[in-house]
Amino acid sequence: MKSDIEIAQGAQMRPITEIAATAGVDPKYLEQYGNYKAKVDYALLDEVKKPDGKLILVTAITPTPAGEGKTTTTIGLADGLRRIGKNVVVALREPSLGPVFGIKGGAAGGGYAQVVPMEDINLHFTGDFHAIGAANNLLAAMLDNHIYQGNQLNIDPRRITWKRCVDMNDRQLRFVTDGLGGRVNGVPREDGYDITVASEIMAVFCLASSIADLKERLSRIVVAYTYDEKPVTAGDLKAVGAMAALLKDAIKPNLVQTLEGTPAFVHGGPFANIAHGCNSVMATRMAMRLGDYAITEAGFGADLGAEKFLDIKCRMAGLTPDAVVLVATVRALKMHGGLAKTELGAENLEALEKGLPNLLRHLSNIKNVYRLPAVVALNRFPTDTDAEVQCVMDKCRELGVNVVLSNVWAEGGAGGEEMAREVVRLCEEEKGDFTFAYDTDLSLEEKIEAVVRKIYGGNGVSFLPAAKKQLATLTDLGFGNCPVCMAKTQYSFSDDPTKIGAPENFTVTVKNVRVSAGAGFVVILTGDIMTMPGLPKVPAAEKIDVDDNGRISGLF
Numbered sequence: 001m002k003s004d005i006e007i008a009q010g011a012q013m014r015p016i017t018e019i020a021a022t023a024g025v026d027p028k029y030l031e032q033y034g035n036y037k038a039k040v041d042y043a044l045l046d047e048v049k050k051p052d053g054k055l056i057l058v059t060a061i062t063p064t065p066a067g068e069g070k071t072t073t074t075i076g077l078a079d080g081l082r083r084i085g086k087n088v089v090v091a092l093r094e095p096s097l098g099p100v101f102g103i104k105g106g107a108a109g110g111g112y113a114q115v116v117p118m119e120d121i122n123l124h125f126t127g128d129f130h131a132i133g134a135a136n137n138l139l140a141a142m143l144d145n146h147i148y149q150g151n152q153l154n155i156d157p158r159r160i161t162w163k164r165c166v167d168m169n170d171r172q173l174r175f176v177t178d179g180l181g182g183r184v185n186g187v188p189r190e191d192g193y194d195i196t197v198a199s200e201i202m203a204v205f206c207l208a209s210s211i212a213d214l215k216e217r218l219s220r221i222v223v224a225y226t227y228d229e230k231p232v233t234a235g236d237l238k239a240v241g242a243m244a245a246l247l248k249d250a251i252k253p254n255l256v257q258t259l260e261g262t263p264a265f266v267h268g269g270p271f272a273n274i275a276h277g278c279n280s281v282m283a284t285r286m287a288m289r290l291g292d293y294a295i296t297e298a299g300f301g302a303d304l305g306a307e308k309f310l311d312i313k314c315r316m317a318g319l320t321p322d323a324v325v326l327v328a329t330v331r332a333l334k335m336h337g338g339l340a341k342t343e344l345g346a347e348n349l350e351a352l353e354k355g356l357p358n359l360l361r362h363l364s365n366i367k368n369v370y371r372l373p374a375v376v377a378l379n380r381f382p383t384d385t386d387a388e389v390q391c392v393m394d395k396c397r398e399l400g401v402n403v404v405l406s407n408v409w410a411e412g413g414a415g416g417e418e419m420a421r422e423v424v425r426l427c428e429e430e431k432g433d434f435t436f437a438y439d440t441d442l443s444l445e446e447k448i449e450a451v452v453r454k455i456y457g458g459n460g461v462s463f464l465p466a467a468k469k470q471l472a473t474l475t476d477l478g479f480g481n482c483p484v485c486m487a488k489t490q491y492s493f494s495d496d497p498t499k500i501g502a503p504e505n506f507t508v509t510v511k512n513v514r515v516s517a518g519a520g521f522v523v524i525l526t527g528d529i530m531t532m533p534g535l536p537k538v539p540a541a542e543k544i545d546v547d548d549n550g551r552i553s554g555l556f
Helices: 004-009 016-023 070-083 097-101 118-122 128-148 200-207 211-220 240-247 281-290 302-317 330-336 349-369 386-397 408-429 444-456 465-476
Strands: 030-032 038-040 054-060 088-092 113-116 155-160 164-166 176-178 189-191 193-195 222-226 231-233 254-258 263-266 293-297 323-328 374-379 402-406 460-463 484-487 507-516 521-526
Touching (some): 004 113, 016 038, 016 254, 016 263, 054 349, 054 408, 070 323, 070 374, 070 408, 088 281, 113 118, 128 164, 128 200, 128 222, 128 240, 200 240, 200 507, 211 240, 302 349, 302 444, 302 484, 323 330, 323 349, 323 408, 330 386, 349 374, 349 444, 386 402, 444 507, 460 465, 465 507
Parallel strands (some): 088 293, 164 193, 374 402, 484 521
Antiparallel strands (some): 155 222
């Protein structure tokens, strides 16, 4: 059996100019990065006059080590739609180097449902993440330099909230002391690093609608507080113009292709467990403007990525999804039913029944909270029995939702045609009545409570004293009407990763709160969530290599 990278390297890619022509991109908007990838000028959005296409969100059950295949399904669905004659464009996130070299490996799909060139996409691509990291660290440098040069803004060094960042899992950098070595080397203080995808610059980048909007958002970023507890912004530090200059090319969406030649935008990539987990608004809008169907995904399970896509991204960008695809596997559901990964090969209807509530809760949220039509895409493995598949279908039918079998990993678009037809049917026959999980005029505490009760299925929220004080301060500063961005483990509906399935009778503990004023939301830190992951005992990086001809191996 070929690996993902062997399949990708064996593909005959079409020149990116042909892919652009397929998507209807005039050559004047295209900025090529070699033969197979390009940036598309955002001026296209103002000049192309075409009704927006249908917006389809692909999300998933709570992830397990058994794998669900959300990105693979997204790509296979797009190829399936194209095979049945639809004009379709994909919009995906860019992979972070952290998980690529860490526990997850590459993130450009899998099998015969991939975006290519997968090595480029998984590694440096067009340099977007490096530009975001540079803008983040320029702001950090200007902040510390301001203090060193006399501190005219009266910044309290103990109340600096801005961290430096690096696009790598590096636990050693979570907490550092810097500015050591005497007066000429800065002001000593406690500091730390986030991974680049957790930087607020990434969130701003993905929510900005134009250069002007980008600059306005950058100017609002709160980096510290003064001795008299007033917020200090990037605008106060006069850093905005230079930061925007670093981002001026990165903000243009990247155009690549699937293995079957379907146009795909891959742009931006905040994590969904510590940020809002969606590709850029600009790329989504471009996919909708160019395609009759735009297929996008949101990170991790529907309680994280989909909730943030719907309550944050769609609210801010004025987007209304037309349908939702919820990805699941029998294997993952049996893990939610208590089986170990080594026990998934044999039929076990009892474990499947115990794990099914996880799928059903996600599905109920999409149908009953957000009021959107949905289909379950069941990625079938050879070990899945007919009885197990039928069990999933019967339970979903009780909620009025169809289940389609997806075989896109092995068959590409051909294995996604049934899913594609069901998506078309949902868009044409089952109109949604999209609504949010909460209104922004609720208090921050009430919004957090709404997500925990409505989406997670919890009993309520416990606020630690520090978090209570932070919420009160942010409300007083005028941030009370912002949406909330829940930073939570991806492995459970609760804030405890060991509570698998669909746990009940739990409370979520809010430990810390911080404002992302540029992004326009308040980040709620729960459980033991961290904004700088670490590498596992055996990182994926150990298997990656390159030969004398520059051919990469081991990248998934």
